[in-house]
Amino acid sequence: MLKNKLFMAFLASLSMVFFSSSSVVRAEKAQQEDFFSQPIQELTGKAGNVPVYSHIYGANFMTEQERCTYLLKLDGMKTKEESDAFQIKHREEIDMRRKEAGG
Secondary structure, eight states: OHHHHHHHHHHHHHHHHHHHHHHHHHHHHHHHHHHHTSOHHHHSSEETTEETTTTSTTGGGSOHHHHHHHHHHHHTOOSHHHHHHHHHHHHHHHHHHHHHTTO
């Protein structure tokens, strides 16, 4: 009798964990879909008065599309070496743009 009660309690708690975690996954997926359906300007725009892209080197020399592409590429890097090489190349390109603009 005690084994049956313990087993039923175990099944009940297991089903609660399963169903609550699946609803969390669905909510996260819906949130991601909402996020990626936003226009680029909202993804790389401002949070209050602070530009979301303020951490990108030379962001003011890039278009909205370039900032978004930069962030997506950087996020997709698998290794630190790959990421470092990408950022070095980016800095060189931005430095050239800055020189061309007279800065």
